[in-house]
Amino acid sequence: MGKGPRGQGGFTTQQDDTLHGRKKGSVDSYIVSRLLQYIKPLKGLVATAIIITVGGSFLGPLRPYLTKVAIDDHISKGDLQGLGAISLILGAVILLDGIKQYAATWLAQVIGQKAVFNIRMDVFRHLQKLPARFYDRNPIGRLITRTTNDIESLNELLSSGIVTILGDTLQLVFIVGIMVWIDWQLTLVVLAILPLMLYATVFFKSRVRIAFQDVRTHVARLNTFFQEHITGMAIVQLFNRQERESEAYAAINRDHRDANIRTVFYFSIYYPLIETLSAVAAGLVIWYSGVRLLKADLTIGIVISFVQYISLFFRPLQHLSDKFNTMQTAIASSDRIFRLLDEKEGLEDEGEKDAASPLDTFTGSIEFKNVWFAYEHENWVLRDVSFSIRHGEKIAIVGATGSGKTTIINILSRLYPYQQGEVLVDGIRLEEIPQQSLRSLVGVVMQDVFLFSGTIQENLAFGNPSVPFETLRQAAETVGADRFIRKLPGGYSYRVLENGTGLSTGQKQLIAFVRALLYNPEILVLDEATSSVDTETEGLIDRATERLMKDRTSIIIAHRLSSVQKADRIIVLHKGVIRETGSHQELLKERGLYHKLYLLQHPETLTAEGA
Incomplete structure (x- = not known):
């Protein structure tokens, strides 16, 4: 290229x-x-x-x-x-x-x-x-x-x-x-x-x-x-x-x-x-x-x-x-x-500048058209990337470390500007959508969860401070976090230390899922959200995410291929280029890059195939 x-x-x-x-x-x-x-x-x-x-x-x-x-x-x-x-x-x-x-x-x-x-x-x-x-x-x-x-x-x-x-x-x-x-x-x-x-x-x-x-x-x-x-x-x-x-x-x-x-x-x-x-x-x-x-x-x-x-x-x-x-x-x-x-502020909202109406709801599709992106100079992380996500579709993006998976989410959330191409949400250019409007539609659960000093309740309601306590508790119960929260001294009033010191990685991850559920975004992004949790916690999260993703447009960024098998479509990235697209079964039949990644994570499958 x-x-x-x-x-x-x-x-x-x-x-x-x-x-x-x-x-x-x-x-x-x-x-x-x-x-x-x-x-x-x-x-x-x-x-x-x-x-x-x-x-x-x-x-x-x-x-x-x-x-x-x-x-x-x-x-x-x-x-x-x-x-x-x-x-x-x-x-x-x-x-x-x-x-x-x-x-x-x-x-x-x-x-x-x-x-x-x-x-x-x-x-x-x-x-x-x-x-x-x-x-x-x-x-x-x-x-x-x-x-x-x-x-x-x-x-x-x-x-x-x-x-x-x-x-x-x-x-x-x-x-x-x-x-x-x-x-x-x-x-x-x-x-x-x-x-x-x-x-x-x-x-x-x-x-x-x-x-x-x-x-x-x-x-x-x-x-x-x-x-x-x-x-x-x-x-x-x-x-x-x-x-x-x-x-x-x-x-x-x-x-x-x-x-x-x-x-x-x-x-x-x-x-x-x-x-x-x-x-x-x-x-x-x-x-x-x-x-x-x-x-x-x-x-x-x-x-x-x-x-x-x-x-x-x-x-x-x-x-x-x-x-x-x-x-x-x-x-x-x-x-x-x-x-x-005097440092220049975040990406300029062309939508606000042109007095365009904010995007209050998402009903159409997300489209990446020939997108190029580099964090520095011409060290391209994404190269001519094009794909679309329909409303209500569950899409998984997989690939090796550094392939550009998280970068796609950074662009969609307007944390970084892309250098070339076009990104459309419901047919509107990303730059024309006010940031506040866009981010109210997109909820991201990251791999590294950051918790602020304060109570468990304050951290859970970070994206929606006015939520009633009963609603908050039900959300925690849905995700499976209520069980460990009630065991903490003070329960939901337990004071979290700096960045959640004293809580396990899995517990912090569950708190992040409750946050996302309470934020109630129309577009849900899970960025390696289960990569740092144990098998039992992953099971809790899998059950919670199934409910959370129901009737909701979802993007799953994952390294573990076991967490993306139920996705409607899987996009395989390699060195910033889309190499393959299809369902889990379709990609396995192609015996391409996805098949190789799957065999690396599931060597027992290779043994079975050899038998």
């Missing part, structure tokens, strides 16, 4: 050199604008926080000025009454400043928590819409990092960073304004240090940004490795891989440690440098003030107030440098979160 049609291509695993169309290292206005979208719905709280912060930002800078007035206008003149009045005013200013800080902090935390709540919800909703191919190329640990560590970094910025930055900036404005009003010459002495401080901040910004991005990358690697190995710990222990896996984890852990040390190195230089510059400014003020005091060109009150203003002046700058640390972490995290949110 020829090379076949060219695929449509898949998702790239490499990050672009630009983020949403902007060059790396450019101003992070895009990220800020995206974050502001989560603040806008809270504009009432934000406005209140801003009013309180702006209105109270002069209170801190006012204290040194009141000290100057107390010394120059009252203490130096022996005015005890005036000193008492100034002391009361100073106490009131301190009290109001404390109230302002409490109110601003509380409002900032509320704003931050509400915004982060909305971000978390957007990320979770978006993850549920992403196609299966996205999860094929993104480790679970990396996604967990996005929804935990990265969003928590935003929490710190949105809860305290924004208000603190605004308050500290306004305080700097008031401090400089009051200092200029008191004595512009001393103000110039203090501000002479500012260019060096700004240069140091800009110099360290780019280096710290890269270091924080490295830290987040290594956190994701740690989470991915840890999650995989906790899940597969039994395999690690059975193959005596503890030491080797510890060495692999140590290598990733060392990278994480070194990235953190790099950030510590930058800040261990930056913070002492700021402290040194602050001390230099204080020294220059004292020296210059001393010269002017000797000339009687300055008052003691001004000198003391300026010493206090130096502390006040550099404190907001230190706060801003602290928030700079937070901002760098948050910007790196925001970059990752918005990349995730």
Whole structure:
């Protein structure tokens, strides 16, 4: 067979050199604008926080000025009454400043928590819409990092960073304004240090940004490795891989440690440098003030107030440098979160786009016409596959591992897009049927059953939460699951551990069949549903599926040929190509591939034929 049609291509695993169309290292206005979208719905709280912060930002800078007035206008003149009045005013200013800080902090935390709540919800909703191919190329640990560590970094910025930055900036404005009003010459002495401080901040910004991005990358690697190995710990222990896996984890852990040390190195230089510059400014003020005091060109009150203003002046700058640390972490995290949110969602519903009516019921047929499919590039899993399934027909699809059996179900459920050909349901192209409508018609029982943490009842009713308990119990009884459920502590209220730990494979499989029965799909798919159960459980499931498949279109994906013999038709796949089609007896008479597979699983038949 020829090379076949060219695929449509898949998702790239490499990050672009630009983020949403902007060059790396450019101003992070895009990220800020995206974050502001989560603040806008809270504009009432934000406005209140801003009013309180702006209105109270002069209170801190006012204290040194009141000290100057107390010394120059009252203490130096022996005015005890005036000193008492100034002391009361100073106490009131301190009290109001404390109230302002409490109110601003509380409002900032509320704003931050509400915004982060909305971000978390957007990320979770978006993850549920992403196609299966996205999860094929993104480790679970990396996604967990996005929804935990990265969003928590935003929490710190949105809860305290924004208000603190605004308050500290306004305080700097008031401090400089009051200092200029008191004595512009001393103000110039203090501000002479500012260019060096700004240069140091800009110099360290780019280096710290890269270091924080490295830290987040290594956190994701740690989470991915840890999650995989906790899940597969039994395999690690059975193959005596503890030491080797510890060495692999140590290598990733060392990278994480070194990235953190790099950030510590930058800040261990930056913070002492700021402290040194602050001390230099204080020294220059004292020296210059001393010269002017000797000339009687300055008052003691001004000198003391300026010493206090130096502390006040550099404190907001230190706060801003602290928030700079937070901002760098948050910007790196925001970059990752918005990349995730901008991932293209699942297959586009042409039916929804063209306002076509959803498919409420299935009455005709399912048709695959010359379908080609590859998970990656042109590694074709299905090659020019064509077949049809009539309403009410029971079809089995068999073949060796990797022949493309499950892929057909993935296409029918619209988990993956096919690259060439056409799939029709009741004469409607698959792409024109809204996903929700299609999946309400198709119920799949998989080989690997996933159970969520919760009760047995919640897991049984996962596809139909509103089902009455009696209906649920009858369904469990029909399948044969009621017998083992009633023996569990608490029965239907028994709490399932993560992924059904504590339940046997057969018990989980029975739960999956009850789910399918309660979901009541018009098209039932059994994907290797009995391959992992014992003979007794398989017998229970066989009897239940006979009832479940009655008057229902059914597709059985099976490796065991014993489970497909009663099918109306059997499709034999081999390396993505349909090799044979017919009933069990017809295919045996052809003595082709199906006959060979049957003999491999039933060697006693070969002996009988030889006899």
